[in-house]
Amino acid sequence: MLSNLDILVVVIFGFLGAFINSIVGGGGLITLPALLFVGLPPATAIATNKLAATLGNLTSMLTFLRAGKIDWKLLKPIVPLVFIGSMLGAFTVNYISPDLLKPLIFLMLVVVLIYTTIKRDWGSVEKRREMTKKRKVLFISTLIAIGFYDGFLGPGTGSFIIFAFIIMGFDFIQASGNAKLLNFTSNFAALIMFLFLDTVNYSYGIIMGLSMIIGAFIGAKFALGRGTNYVRIIFILVTLLLILKNGYDFFIEELYSGK
Template sequence: MDEIWIYIFLIVAGFGSGFIDSVVGGGGVISTPALLSIGLPPQIALGTNKLASSMGSLTSTLTFLRSGKVNLRLTAKLFPLSFTGSACGVFLVHFLPSQLLRPLILILLVAVTIYTLLRKKWGAASHFRGLTGKTCMWFLPLVLAIGFYDGFLGAGTGSFLIFSFLMLGFDFIHSAGNAKVLNFGSNIAALITFAALGYVNYRMGAIMAAALIAGSWCGAKVAIKSGSSYVRILFLAVTTLLIGKNIVDYLTWLTR
């Protein structure tokens, strides 16, 4: 592939990834395979993707913040958990094969999708009244675990974060806004760690980041304008896509 076509390919993939990722996460399903397809080694593809996705998640985070769709007091407290978990996850990439987690992730994605489908009015309105001691016991470790997962594997992080905020009583649009703040935390932590390990191609990452920023801005604007029902539909579509991808990846690993 000629260099100019590689850049065009990365721009198109980056925009599509940013658009989806800004709303419900899952943009890595597009951007990471795109980087792998141009010949980057897996670790460098993951690190380069984090450079691009960090810029995209920052853009969508700022867009949601300006629209008032983020609980800033809550997300500010949770941000360090997402950041720390992600950094730990990146370090474990060196020691554990990601395939060990794939069956668990597949089961969780299926459960999330079925639960959301069955609860048709879930996330239509916000009922969050604050964290209690009881919710802290399960929610804080969950945020840390999702941050860890983002550093280790990544695909579906946004979906898991949105689902977590829905469980707290937020509507879909506020869940998406809150999720983007924490997703930015896990992305930037992973980027710093990957960069320290030398796993970032800055030229490719910068090209994809520019496209991701544009896609993230457009996606967040559409989500805010269209409301919770649109986010719910996209959430179900992306989690279904993630389920299919994880099935293919797991079957490929089993047949090696």
């Protein structure tokens, strides 16, 4: 039986997580701790978060799609590859501890933050690079790897996808829109695996998912209305929070494991 407090926590933090996630990613930083707070075991919380996040990402993806901010022609052949990558990641997490990736993720987030902060005009104007064969292979491989990571662990997936698109010359709004389609794809793929493994709590997942639909819609409208400068600032702030969260988790665990 869900208490009123539990429902309130799930609804409020689901809305906030989806609002942030629909703009620059990183919503799991808010929603996953909320599910752990109401008492779900870690594995169940991760699976339940995928159900809610899938609903939220679907909403923001459709909003960006209607605004013409998703390059469907470019992404059409990439979507199934990201889907497969995410399913493999969700399957692998049952055999390999996600903790192995935490130091690498921490370093990658630091690189993303430094690069985005230094290049102040980066992502403000669309300047697409020529998609040579080498760049295409590297770009697609990167997105597949990020899809695998989303199924395997997850936090920061949206930010990594946005960063990959910005490197290719997309502006923040277009990068965010494209990221929503791929993030929805990886979320949905991982969700299928978690449903198969029967680790989803439907009560919490559906309640949080409904609040995330509202948060995602408002967040996507905010991003489209405010423009690239606002999105860039939020991207930097969310990346910083992800660094602090991942760094805290990793170093605290190392400290306690050393005792």
